Amino acid sequence: MGIQIRHAMIVDRQTIRFNAIDLQGLQLLGNCLGHFARDHGLRLVTLSGQLGAGKTSLVRSWLTALGVSGRIKSPSFSVVESYQLDDGSQVAHCDFYRLDDPLAWQAAGLRDALASDLALVEWPAKAQGLPTADLSLTIDWSQANDPEGPRDIRVSLATPLCNELMQVAQKAGLSPQRCDAPSGPTDQPVDPHKRASMGGLVQAVGAVSAVGAGSASGLLSLSFVLVPTDAQATAVTAVRVWPSKDYTRISIEHDNAKLGFYTQTLQNPPRLFVDISGVRLNDKLKTLLASVKPDDPYISQLRVGQYKPDVVRIVFDLRTDIKPQVFTLKPVAQYRHRLVIDLYPKIARDPLLALLEQVDESRRDPAEAARIQDILSGKTGPSFTDPSQTPTDQAKPSDQTAQADSKDKAAPRVPSGPSGPSGPKKEPATKRLVTIALDPGHGGEDPGAIGKRGTREKEVVLRIARLLKRKIDQQPGMRAYLTRDGDYFVPLGRRVAKARRVKADLFVSIHADAWVSPRARGSSVYVLSERGASSTAARWMAKKENSSDEIGGVRIGAADEDVAQVLLDMSTTAQIRDSLKLASFVLDQVQTINRLHKQQVEQAGFAVLKAPDIPSILVETAFISNPEEERRLRDANYQDQMAEALMRGIKAYVDKNPPLAKSRMM
Ligand SMILES: [Zn+2]
Known part of the structure; x- marks a missing residue:
């Protein structure tokens, strides 16, 4: 495409106002201008107005009128979006908001775009020395606190075209008003900055004459460019x-x-x-x-x-x-x-959906997938309530259901242990998948502990958790679910709620924490304590891990307290007994690949271990604050060995304590 240099003629221009236009009126105007500009061969159109004023909405209607179908993307990231119309003509939609350099538009690509059959340019003031627009449009949004609020729109174009646009707009149901004072002749390329400020001046004068003194509408676009003077800013x-x-x-x-x-x-x-x-x-x-x-x-x-x-x-x-x-x-x-x-x-993402998505396609049980789909579509079972949402979202019914269900689940678990009357090797009547919730600590705003070399706990533990998930998923009859599968923050209570929602049989939280002295080393496994911590170090560690919510950032709200209350109200005695068993199986395996920090399982008040109905452990895989262990934690081999050891420990527990055959919701 050749570069065309436009030669603007010196012409009289006039301005038409569309006052108090709502969003539908804005679309109507876009549609109307789309037809008008095509019929009169307009080639360069500029659109000004503050953020959120509706420039892109108007362009969308404009392009739709020209026959552009499908999704019309805003060019605010790409700067230019191009369209080819059915008649072969090219339309460019540009947004110069992100141009850092006022001369950047002269780069080859943008110059080509502006030489399209039609170029619609948002934020023209960001480009210095643009050719004069055939039509320039400004949206004033004086009640900017009200996104649905009315807009005043000024369209400026060559005087001979004004009459025509007046007629076309009236026919379209709009109420155009011609501004009496013409905005004066516009010469060849003018400095857009100068023009913008003149526009502001004209607008301010117009506002005073139209509405009288005291109207703020004209002042808004002027204040828009002022540098903040507020000492508080x-x-x-x-x-x-x-x-x-x-x-x-x-x-x-x-x-x-x-x-x-x-x-x-x-x-x-x-x-x-x-x-x-x-x-x-x-x-x-x-x-x-x-x-x-x-x-x-x-x-x-x-x-x-x-x-x-x-x-x-x-x-x-x-x-x-x-x-x-x-x-x-x-x-x-x-x-x-x-x-x-x-x-x-608006509708919280159900962990069951994530569970379904996380399971490898080939290993999906179609019957279970169908059951989950039924639950997700609301045909059966309680809906998931995100603890971060307000209490009006059926928090109560969901919690009560979960509570009733968990009691029913917690009770029969106790005799299923090796010391139980039914014996350890009893085969379940019907096979079902054992679900292991894996909980990589921290994430997002909360990096967890950081090693001397900059290793971040949240990254290391996510890698180990993903490796472990893959290993568990390869075991017959077992599958894993990740409470966090990315670098974002999940509040502690929500991790527990997610595990309960997917009916996890076990909960394994994975960490790599720090100690005040770089000499501290070795792996540890923790379970919940109902009465105080088993050691000062354990108490310190629990306090540190529990501060995750503060660092990661949670909004304190009534719904969160509801969830916390449900957890507090229920006894964790049986859970802790089972958790201790699980922990000792895991500790046995972990010590084959790393020395132990303490020879026995430790206990403290970790918030993330408080699911009353799921045996839960927290593994400190190593001390990231110890230079030697930090090096190991970064090592892919060690990560894999750790995942392997955790898998063996979990599997040993599951083999000894097969889940009860019971009719489950899923
Ligand atoms: Zn941690």
Whole structure:
């Protein structure tokens, strides 16, 4: 495609206003302009307006009018999206918001895009020396706190075309108003910055004459460019994004104890607005754009801007309806103040679904898969309640069902042990899969312990857990489920809830922790204690592991307390007895590959071991704080040996304590 240089003529331009247009009106206008621009051969169209004003929505309707079908992606990441129409003509949709250099648009690719048969350009002010647009459109969104609120739209184009557009728009059901004062002749390429500020001036004057003094609508776009002067405004020091199938978390670290926020969700298409006051848009905060992965399960696009002197606005375009949880966390461990934005799916992801997905296709039991599908579709069984969700989400019925079921399950387990009257070798009447919940500690915001060489516990334990899962899945009659299969944070209570939801028979939490002295070494296995810890070190370790929620970040809410209460109300005596058996089998095997820290199983109040109905152990695979053991933990061979040892220990327990044949929900 050849590069065409447009020669704009000096023409009179006029402006048409569309006042108080709602989102449907916006789509109507996009459709109308799409036909109009094609019929009159317009080639360059610019769209201005603050973040979230609706520029991309308008372009979508515009492109749909031209016959573009399927998904119309926002170009905010790619800068340009191109379309070929049925008649062979090319349309480019550009978003210059992310251009760092005002001359970057002159790079070959973008120049070509602008030479398309039609180019629709968002954020033209970011590009210096753009040719004059055939039609420039500005969206004023004065009630920006209300995403559904009305927009005032100004369309500026050559005077001869104005009459025609007035007629076409009226026919389409819109109410265009011609601005009496023409915006004056526009010359050849002007400095877009100058033009933008002139536009703001014109707008301010227009607002005063139309609505009278006191209207804020004209001032908004002016204040948009002001540098924050508020002494409270503070800089963001770090931005992190943790995507996962369960939820995506955005963590914004800052220094302002008084930071405020306001959120609003919108549907069709789903979006989330987060306005943060007391924060200045800086380079750190801008890295948020690049931090979101293109395959994020919940975010499809994201924009961030300083939309008032002391307010930063983040607009998330979402892939699905979400239930956001936005909260602040006080400084803890290595972190300063944090603002956390959690994007949960509106319907919590059921761990049963994850269990199904985690099982290798070839090993799936079709009958069980069908049963799980029935449960997931609500035909049978209780629905899963995410403890992070509000109590209105059937938390009570679900918990009660789980409680009743777990009592029924915990009771008959005791005589099934080797000392039980039925003997250890009794064959179950019907075979069923034994499910082992594997719980790699920490994740996401919580790195766990960090070795001298920078080895992070959360990464090492995830690798060991994945290896162990593969080994367990290869055992006949056994399968494993991971409470966390990625680098994201899972609160301690939720790990327990997930294991109970998939009816895990055993729970194995995997860690690699640190001690104050680098000389401490050796593996340990812990179980829950009902009355105090078995040693000072065990108590210290439990306290350290239990701080995971604080570092990883959980919102304190009523629903979480409900879950905690269920767990507290139930006796763990039988569970601890079985857990001690499991732990000693595992300890026997672990000592074949690493020295033991203590020769016996230790006990302490680990929060993650509190499932009243599942024998649960926590394995400290080695001390990451010991340089020699850190080296081993990094070693793929050692990771595999550790996984193998854990598998042998678990299998030895299962062989001695076959699960009871009982009719299960799944
Ligand atoms: Zn740990």
